[in-house]
Amino acid sequence: MQRVLVTGANGQIGSELVAALRERAGVEHVVGADLRPPPGAPAGNGSATASGPHEVLDVRDRAALERAMREHHVDTVFHLASLLSASGEEAPDRAWDVNTNGLKHVLDLARACGENEGRRDGADHSVRVFWPSSIAAFGPATGTPAPQQAVLDPQTMYGVTKVSGEFLCRYYHQKYGVDVRGLRYPGLVSHAAPPGGGTTDYAVEMCRAAAEERSYTCFLEPATRLPMMYMPDALRATLDLMDAPAEALTARTSYNVGALSFTAAELAEALAARAPGGFDCRYEPDPERQQIADSWPATVDDQPARDDWGWQPQYDLGALADDMIGHLQAGFKSKVEG
Numbered sequence: 001m002q003r004v005l006v007t008g009a010n011g012q013i014g015s016e017l018v019a020a021l022r023e024r025a026g027v028e029h030v031v032g033a034d035l036r037p038p039p040g041a042p043a044g045n046g047s048a049t050a051s052g053p054h055e056v057l058d059v060r061d062r063a064a065l066e067r068a069m070r071e072h073h074v075d076t077v078f079h080l081a082s083l084l085s086a087s088g089e090e091a092p093d094r095a096w097d098v099n100t101n102g103l104k105h106v107l108d109l110a111r112a113c114g115e116n117e118g119r120r121d122g123a124d125h126s127v128r129v130f131w132p133s134s135i136a137a138f139g140p141a142t143g144t145p146a147p148q149q150a151v152l153d154p155q156t157m158y159g160v161t162k163v164s165g166e167f168l169c170r171y172y173h174q175k176y177g178v179d180v181r182g183l184r185y186p187g188l189v190s191h192a193a194p195p196g197g198g199t200t201d202y203a204v205e206m207c208r209a210a211a212e213e214r215s216y217t218c219f220l221e222p223a224t225r226l227p228m229m230y231m232p233d234a235l236r237a238t239l240d241l242m243d244a245p246a247e248a249l250t251a252r253t254s255y256n257v258g259a260l261s262f263t264a265a266e267l268a269e270a271l272a273a274r275a276p277g278g279f280d281c282r283y284e285p286d287p288e289r290q291q292i293a294d295s296w297p298a299t300v301d302d303q304p305a306r307d308d309w310g311w312q313p314q315y316d317l318g319a320l321a322d323d324m325i326g327h328l329q330a331g332f333k334s335k336v337e338g
């Protein structure tokens with residue numbers, strides 16, 4: 001039976017990935033880890049919270065990570081703990097430390113656990129790793145659509161950590177045989193947990209404002225077009241990649257995965273068509289985040305992901321807007337009424 005550790009478990013992706021993995025593998029087989037207990041859980045370390053096992057740890061602390069992996073007999077790590085693009089620019093030293101050293105600890109432990117376990121009984125107990133890269137690995141020299149074998153040209157410390165992370169993953173695979181797999185996620189849109197300081201956070205904020213019948217001031221220009229994806233597609237891509245046979249995989253840096261490519265104005269229009277009273281969206285671009293967005297490609301070429309492990313997105317912009325508005329309006333109504 002699989003025993004899984006998800007770092008960054010309280011985040012936008014982690015909170016939904018933990019739930020999806022627990023549905024597949026059983027609650028006790030999926031351990032969350034983050035700097036804090038999950039929202040709503042009592043403080044403390046190693047607590048089996050109401051929702052399932054969770055470790056309070058910092059991924060920069062290798063010993064704490066090792067303890068969690070050994071105590072829970074972990075054979076798969078989804079390593080999501082990270083600072084994102086906008087928060088990384090506010091704290092570049094911390095972004096380097098968390099993103100790069102955290103990943104190196106996970107890869108070293110995956111390698112060490114595999115070697116130690118393998119020596120004991122000769123069986124293959126190597127620890128598998130999922131680690132997400134990002135479209136932030138691209139930059140002005142990359143071009144649109146960004147190819148799989150792209151010129152990586154990051155303009156942020158976050159992007160620098162993604163590029164170095166991609167090559168670190170490939171190195172550990174080639175040199176030590178660690179089964180590490182990755183995706184270059186586009187900007188993710190979801191209604192469950194709030195986004196954590198990225199340049200595409202505007203999309204979630206815009207959906208929330210439209211559902212709550214509020215106006216919204218967008219921090220990007222209306223014509224800014226970026227690769228985006230709805231969370232159910234991102235979760236499916238993650239799980240499908242990890243389910244794929246190792247011999248089918250041709251990319252050990254990270255796979256491009258495309259889904260949507262919309263401008264801020266196109267999202268606002270889709271939301272206005274679904275909000276009963278219309279939707280008032282204004283634009284006051286924030287120079288720093290606009291500059292980051294302008295450095296990224298508008299679309300990606302994801303043919304290798306389609307060929308190697310059958311990647312196929314399911315949500316277009318209309319389906320995303322319908323689902324987001326439906327969930328956010330229901331949540332807003334129950335908050336107002338309760």
Ligand SMILES: NC(=O)c1ccc[n+]([C@@H]2O[C@H](COP(=O)([O-])OP(=O)(O)OC[C@H]3O[C@@H](n4cnc5c(N)ncnc54)[C@H](O)[C@@H]3O)[C@@H](O)[C@H]2O)c1
Nearest residue numbers: 008010011012013035058059080081082134185187188196
């Ligand atoms: N959300 C997106 O649009 C997006 C796009 C591309 C790539 N990604 C990547 O996916 C991964 C998860 O992103 P997310 O959107 O869920 O991020 P998030 O900011 O919502 O969550 C990150 C989590 O990591 C935790 N964390 C931060 N520092 C830590 C540390 N030192 N030790 C332990 N935990 C720590 C935070 O508390 C937080 O809960 C990241 O690697 C990110 O770069 C996300």
